[in-house]
Every structure is written in structure tokens, then in C-alpha cells.
Amino acid sequence: MVSVTRRRGGLAPEHFVPVAWQKWKLVGYLAVLALSIIFGSAYAGPLAAPVKVFFVVLGALQFIGVFGLMHESAHGHLAASRKVNRWLGEAMSVIVGTSYPGYRAAHLTHHAKFRTEADPQEIIFPRRSAPATMALLTVASVVGAPVFLLVRAPIIALKHTGVVRALWGPVAAVALYATLSQVLPSAQWYFLLWTLIAGSVLGSLNDMVYHQGLVAEDTLQACTSFDCDLFGQVFLSGANRHAEHHAYPDVPGPRLVKVAKVLREDFHARGIPYERSFTVAYLRRFTTNPLFLPPRSAVEPVRVEK
Template sequence: MSLVHAIDTPARQKPLTAAMLRDLSTRSDRQGALRTLSHYAAIAVTGALIWLVSSRAGVVWALPLILIQGFLVAFLFMAVHETAHKTAFKSRVLNILVGYASGFVIALPYDYYCLFHWEHHRHTQDPDKDPELIVGPKPRNETQLAIAYSGLRQLAGRVVLMLGHALTGKVTVPWVPENKRAAVVREARCYVAGYALLLIASAALHTALLLWIWVLPLLLGQLILRPYLYAEHTGCDSTRSAFQNTRTTYTTAFMHWFAWNMPYHVEHHAYPSVPFHALSRLNRIVDGDIVHRGAGYVAVTRETRAWFRARFGRA
């Protein structure tokens, strides 16, 4: 379900030829497996350390590890995103399996997100059609802005939506077409059933392990994920050009690894067929044409918060 062509890109300073794009768009099971296994391995190791420390010294002593786990778990969003484009792996089956698994971990149904994200790419920065803007924050004061940046409203919103799909069997959001609604309902019911089974198992075993290594980290991780996501488009232009309506943020290798290279977000929106592992190469070609350039996420978060504040009273 990936978009395979550039979307209204301006003339290149260093032209990207069809042959170059074909080469950049080569997908790799090895690269996808390396990124997926390293991400999940980091979660498993940190989770084991949380269990070890909390069981011996108490949960309070494990809080720093829980915060680290929060980053790792929340940023599985990037695995869901890349597999939604079917570019994480060459194998379509692997894309779907990793997408479903990662979506389950972060309470984001995969099939639903694919449809949501497709519309986002088609209508980026269109206030009437881009789902990210339709469901996005319209804060009117500092309290609402703080809640938006916590990410908890967005997480709660998607959980409530998933429960609504599962319990009512109805899907009304406009980005899910009629012929896909039954599949979205089935998916939501599978996810909810899975969570219910885990809750029952935890109660039967009298353990809060999943709370400390998964649920609480997922909540805390939104504090990092949400400002990261706002950096992608907030304050950018409302045009059809990916080089104007999207921001690339220049950041650390660590962030690039666990964000699956999505800080190169202009590059991704301009050429969505290019998989995550080739975006750094693409950046070297198109870097000179990028309009919105972030100098790290601390600086960009200051910019995006200022952009929201400037619109207090207009929402």
C-alpha cells in the first residue's frame, strides 16, 4: 500500500533519475530483520532488567529503566509505520507480521493505521483531508498544549476508537472505505481479545510484570514520541510539495536507529517507495532542496510549541 512516486516535488538541484530511484527503492529482508530484531532485543533486555531490579530492590529503583523502556516501546510506532508502507522488508508477509505484532504492542491496529496513513500521504497538511490534522490537537491554552504534548490524549483516543470498532462493529471515520470496514472491525476485536487474555493471565498468575515492562512504559514513552511526531509537519507549509510541507530533523545516530531513519521525513514523503535504510543516501542527494530543517529535537520542539502558542484563540 505504499506510494511509489514523488509527490509534487520541485526541480532538483541534483536530479534524482529513475535509475537512482529504482536503486534507492530496493527493499531488504536483511536490513528489516536487523532493525526489527535489534529494536525488540533492546526491549527484551531492558524489560528483563526492569524485572530483575524491581523484584530485588523495588519498582522505584527500576524507574530509570522504565523510562528507557518507554522510549523503546513507544518507538515501535516506527516499525508499524515502515511496515505500513511495505518497505521494512522485501517480503510482504514479513511486513505484515511485524506490522501486526508491533501494532499490538503499542495499541495501534495495523490495518486501520495503513488506511489512516495512506490518507495522510495523499493529503499532507490539508486541514480538511489529512487525518493527522483532523484528529490532531487544537489547543487553546497552555494546559491543553501540555496535554497534547504528553501524547496521552492521542493514545487514549486510539484505544477508545479501537474499543468502539470492536464493541459496536461500526466504523465511521472517512479514511476507512466501506469495503475495508469489516476487516477493521475484525482486527479491533482480535486486538481487544488479545489484551483481555493477557489481563486474565496476569490476574491468574498474580503478577504485575506486564504493567512495569509494557503498559507503564508505553504511557511514559508518549512523552517522547509525541514531540517527535509533531516535528514532522507542525509549522510547515500547506502545499502539495513534500519539500515544503514536511520537516527533516538532523539528529543523533541513536535516534535515527530507533526511529527507523524517519527523522529524514522530507525524503520519506517525497519518495515513499524508498525504504528506511536508504533514506540517508537519499538525503545526500536532495538535502539542498529541503525547506524546513530541524537542528535537533529539542530545538524543533521549541519551534512547534511556539507555533501552537501563536494560534491560541484561533482554534
């Protein structure tokens, strides 16, 4: 097995250059979200229920897209300027409802301390009893994303920065959605709420199959890489190439498609799991391991020097 942190070794310099157009996806996400709410809340024609579900899911994917861009911002991938990256991340944290400095600190620690007691995004650490771990994994599969973003990230932020900077994102989010509740027609407001709930659940299910149900060690075998690059680039900003992302976190998401082709043979040989789609992966792991517990390792991992 291979340790998850490789940084820049072995890849050409052009793979690490930010992609200028990526930040403009935010405009598209917000536009599609607005249209989904307008049309979904107003539709009353034939097959109203499935049509409304379609628009709820479509809107939820836009929220997941905004989160994906915030994730890219946390890695410094949206612009060459640190200030622009931070400003964009702070703005998107209001839409998501989290603390940007808290999320960034937690996520970068997740990469640096993956599958250790210090990993703030990991469920199976610190080591707990099997029943406690199973309960946490079950809850996380449904509401893990909102609990982390709305509760854990602000708490982590308070440990790293002042109260104002740590909490302004969540406070601004409350103000934003409170204002929307007053200015939007009731049908659109309730449709937005359902969209937010759907985005939280879909985001939690999505996050489960990146790492859960895999080995517990700090290795790339604990990271799934997904071949659904169209979906991944449109809504996840390349995070579907999750093993490659953990191996080279300095590579912007849009460039991970080419990086994945370079690494594919090596990663296959190392036993890194590849899946076609999130839905198939989730159902397969759920049917074989309903609580997503890590399997017992047959052999000890062999790490490379960092």
C-alpha cells in the first residue's frame, strides 16, 4: 500500500496550475438553483410528483456543486491569488452555512492526518467500540455532511481564529435564509427548504463511499476513485477522483482527469478501489456491509516515505 500524501513528486508542473474558468461555475450553480426552485415550486401539470422530485434533486446538486467549489477554494485552486481564493471560499461558506476557516482547517488536517486520531473529518477515528462506530456511521450516512458543516466546522474555527472570523459565515447564512423566508413566496421558500434537505442527504451519501467500508489504515486503499468524470466535473469539481486527490492534493480538480490517466496503471497495481458511479458503489457496499465498517486487514500496509 502507499501512504496518502505524495504532494508534487512524479507529475509535470502544468498539472498544478489553477484553472481560471473554474470559479465561474458558481454563477451557473446559482442560476440553475434559482430556476429549479421557480419551476419546481410552480409546476402543477401531469406527473407533478416526479417532476417536483426532479427539480428538488437538480437544485440539491447545485448546492453540492457550490460545496465542491468551496472545497477547491480551501486547497487554493480557484485563483492564483490567495486573497481571491479566500474571498470566494468565504462567500460560498455563507451559501453552504458553514465557517470557511473552520472547514479549511479541518479539511487540510484531514489530508495531512488522514485516518489518524487527529483527522477531524474521519468517523472511525478515534477508535471506539464497534456499536458506537456503527451508530456514528449510520447517522453519518444520512446527516453527516450538515452535522460537520453546521456544527463541527464552526467549533474547529473557534480553536484557530477569533470569534468574528470563525462565526461570521454561519451568522451570515442565518441572515441570508431568514431574509429569503420573508421575501420569497411561500411555495418557493418551502421548495428551497426541501432542496436544502435533499442536498444535505445526497452530500452525506456521497461522502460515505469516498472512504467508508474500506481499510482503516492511512493508505490510498482507503480512498475510492470514481470514473464518472462528467458528473464529477460538473458537480464535484473533480473530487470523484478521490484517490488521486489524496495522493496529490495540490492538483486542481479539473486537472485530475488527466492525472488519473497517468496514475491509473500504478494505482490499479497498488489495489486502490475504482468504481463507475456513486450510486452503484453505495448500493454494493450497503448490501455487503450495511454499516460501512472497515474490513479487517489481511496484511499490514507498506508505506512509502513522505
